[in-house]
Amino acid sequence: MNLEFRLRQVWTIARLELRRVFFSKRSFWVYLLALFPTVIFVGHAIDVKIQERRSAGDRAVSAALIDSITKGDTADEITARLGPPARDFEWKSGRRGERGRRHMVYSDGKRRADLDFEANILASKHVHTFVDFDESRTIFAGVFDYFYLRLAIFFGCLGIFMNLFRGEMLDKTLHFWFLAPARREVLLAGKYLAGLVAAVIIFGGGAMLAFAAMLWPHDPAEIKAYLQGPGLGHAISYAGAAALGCLGYGSVFLASGLLLRNPIIPAVVLLLWEGINGFLPEILQKLSVIYYVQALCPVPPPTDPNMPALLKLLISPPTPPSVWLAVLGLLGVTALVLWAASRAVKRLEINYGTD
Amino acid sequence: MSVPEIIFDEVSKFYGEVLGVNRVSLRIPPGITSLVGPNGSGKTTLMNLMTGLVHPDRGRITVRGLSPRDPEQMMRVTGYATQYDAAPRGTTGFDFVSTGLLVYGYKPAEARERAWTALERVSLTDAAQRKVAAYSKGMRQRVRLAQALAHDPEVLVLDEPLNGLDPLVRAETIALFREYAAQGRHVILSSHVLQEVDVISDQVILIANGMILAEGEIRSVRDEIQEHPSQFLIRCRDASSVASMLFSQDHITQIKLADDRLGLLVMTRNREEFSKALTQIALGGHSIESVIAADENVDALYEYLIGGGR
Numbered sequence: 001m002n003l004e005f006r007l008r009q010v011w012t013i014a015r016l017e018l019r020r021v022f023f024s025k026r027s028f029w030v031y032l033l034a035l036f037p038t039v040i041f042v043g044h045a046i047d048v049k050i051q052e053r054r055s056a057g058d059r060a061v062s063a064a065l066i067d068s069i070t071k072g073d074t075a076d077e078i079t080a081r082l083g084p085p086a087r088d089f090e091w092k093s094g095r096r097g098e099r100g101r102r103h104m105v106y107s108d109g110k111r112r113a114d115l116d117f118e119a120n121i122l123a124s125k126h127v128h129t130f131v132d133f134d135e136s137r138t139i140f141a142g143v144f145d146y147f148y149l150r151l152a153i154f155f156g157c158l159g160i161f162m163n164l165f166r167g168e169m170l171d172k173t174l175h176f177w178f179l180a181p182a183r184r185e186v187l188l189a190g191k192y193l194a195g196l197v198a199a200v201i202i203f204g205g206g207a208m209l210a211f212a213a214m215l216w217p218h219d220p221a222e223i224k225a226y227l228q229g230p231g232l233g234h235a236i237s238y239a240g241a242a243a244l245g246c247l248g249y250g251s252v253f254l255a256s257g258l259l260l261r262n263p264i265i266p267a268v269v270l271l272l273w274e275g276i277n278g279f280l281p282e283i284l285q286k287l288s289v290i291y292y293v294q295a296l297c298p299v300p301p302p303t304d305p306n307m308p309a310l311l312k313l314l315i316s317p318p319t320p321p322s323v324w325l326a327v328l329g330l331l332g333v334t335a336l337v338l339w340a341a342s343r344a345v346k347r348l349e350i351n352y353g354t355d
Numbered sequence: 356m357s358v359p360e361i362i363f364d365e366v367s368k369f370y371g372e373v374l375g376v377n378r379v380s381l382r383i384p385p386g387i388t389s390l391v392g393p394n395g396s397g398k399t400t401l402m403n404l405m406t407g408l409v410h411p412d413r414g415r416i417t418v419r420g421l422s423p424r425d426p427e428q429m430m431r432v433t434g435y436a437t438q439y440d441a442a443p444r445g446t447t448g449f450d451f452v453s454t455g456l457l458v459y460g461y462k463p464a465e466a467r468e469r470a471w472t473a474l475e476r477v478s479l480t481d482a483a484q485r486k487v488a489a490y491s492k493g494m495r496q497r498v499r500l501a502q503a504l505a506h507d508p509e510v511l512v513l514d515e516p517l518n519g520l521d522p523l524v525r526a527e528t529i530a531l532f533r534e535y536a537a538q539g540r541h542v543i544l545s546s547h548v549l550q551e552v553d554v555i556s557d558q559v560i561l562i563a564n565g566m567i568l569a570e571g572e573i574r575s576v577r578d579e580i581q582e583h584p585s586q587f588l589i590r591c592r593d594a595s596s597v598a599s600m601l602f603s604q605d606h607i608t609q610i611k612l613a614d615d616r617l618g619l620l621v622m623t624r625n626r627e628e629f630s631k632a633l634t635q636i637a638l639g640g641h642s643i644e645s646v647i648a649a650d651e652n653v654d655a656l657y658e659y660l661i662g663g664g665r
Contacts (some may be wrong), residue, residue, distance in 0.1 A: 005460060009460065016454050016457070171444065172441040173444075175439055176442070178407070178426065179437075180459070181427050181428070181458070182426065183427045184426070347410070349409040351370065
């Protein structure tokens with residue numbers, strides 16, 4: 001049996017397993033996890049579109065007129081210049097209503113101007129776009145880091161890769177594979193490849209869909225400029241980070257499924273390990289997946305300026321590795337874990353609890 | 356050239372503190388070999404050890420010179436129809452057989468052709484495209500058999516292969532086993548249907564509590580067990596006087612007279628001495644119409660060796 005034959009076997013096993021991984025009832029919640037941010041971003045995009053359409057109606061004013069509003073203008077002067085506002089709220093306080101407050105909203109179709117009046121004089125003017133490109137990118141970076149990497153890919157890989165062996169043990173079907181004329185390492189590689197392809201398509205695809213949904217409500221010219229600039233690179237980086245996350249977590253959960261009966265234990269241990277990564281000595285930080293994958297994210301996730309320093313340390317590695325070091329490091333960690341898994345699968349016995 | 360054998364050399368297997376098999380040494384030649392024993396005796400463990408599904412804690416196993424720890428080589432010449440009823444989710448009978456063949460390295464067209472041939476051999480082509488989960492017990496038995504023999508193995512290992520089969524398919528299946536054995540291949544099967552084992556086996560291995568009680572051809576196994584009495588049915592006109600003459604012999608342990616008083620069931624510890632005594636009785640003028648060995652079948656051995664031990 002030469003290497004080419006074994007590689008063909010790996011691919012055959014992976015192809016046979018892919019159908020099971022994609023269409024298993026156990027995988028259903030994995031799709032929900034992967035697509036949840038897309039649903040949120042699409043919902044937000046629809047809301048922005050509705051707001052834009054509403055404000056672009058017959059009460060829209062020119063951008064120059066909005067810019068001409070200055071503090072100290074009276075409400076009457078502004079309405080005389082700009083016409084009636086899109087929204088107008090008025091409150092009166094005091095016994096005779098002598099202390100009046102007013103809030104008016106104007107829009108040029110892309111921006112919204114919120115004007116606050118006190119005693120009929122403009123006290124504050126706040127102009128903002130319906131959707132801010134930089135803000136959207138930062139939000140996406142946060143969603144990718146906190147949701148995809150730390151939650152969806154972690155638990156999704158737990159569901160997919162744990163089931164590759166443990167699920168078949170529970171279904172009493174693992175002997176089907178063990179009776180094939182293939183080395184156990186070949187079987188492991190085939191199953192891992194199937195899980196990896198499925199996880200990358202589900203989570204890489206999910207992240208890309210969310211990325212597209214994030215871009216959708218923005219001005220086409222802005223999107224074009226972004227994609228011609230760093231945008232495409234960002235998309236590739238996110239997809240690559242998702243794929244490497246699946247690669248790393250997948251190998252860990254595949255090995256856990258072979259070594260342990262209860263998936264909760266390794267999941268909790270790994271979740272804690274990945275969570276306290278920032279506190280660990282540098283050498284131990286390198287033995288986690290999040291350390292490498294975070295380094296591949298092109299936009300840093302947003303942090304609350306009032307966040308305690310301890311929490312800040314937890315969510316971002318103090319000394320992120322370079323991209324190449326991150327990729328090579330993760331491949332190294334994965335190879336190490338898969339080697340341990342191959343040792344375990346060679347010892348694995350079929351014992352469904354009879355005779 | 357030496358005969359290819361399946362060899363167990365001082366093999367022990369424990370599941371934690373539970374004994375699977377203990378210090379089993381066997382040499383199984385080609386032909387049909389039946390593993391006989393009650394539930395939990397270690398039959399399936401022996402089969403799983405033979406095919407590498409479990410590994411021995413002690414001892415060594417070779418199957419036609421190959422180690423079960425090397426599935427790449429060994430499963431190429433071995434087919435195992437397990438007792439495990441489940442097939443991968445959503446699999447049709449045809450998929451179940453053909454997907455296995457793809458891993459063997461057959462091209463898809465050849466895998467399909469071989470799968471159809473195997474399904475034909477077990478008369479399951481009509482239901483080939485139905486899901487295995489919807490199969491009856493007998494159909495599942497047949498599809499497992501089809502999968503085990505689809506790659507034309509030298510060693511066919513079958514756990515309770517005749518369970519749930521209707522008489523016609525059962526006869527066809529037995530014929531198939533005989534055909535395989537006649538080609539110098541190994542057919543190892545376990546069964547509780549002892550009459551069938553008796554009829555189809557070239558040799559039996561009696562196992563109880565994880566230990567081999569006896570092995571070999573049914574007759575020779577029976578001969579090996581000198582301490583257990585043999586039973587003979589004697590038909591004669593003066594059964595009472597024949598019984599009294601036999602009862603004086605030391606080796607006779609029990610005699611039962613038939614209700615019609617024209618026959619008796621004799622149990623002896625020494626077949627040769629019994630044969631001599633019977634000759635003397637016949638020469639003495641007593642008419643002996645027939646003598647039939649009543650226990651030269653697996654049922655009797657089973658009862659003596661296993662039932663007696665319970």
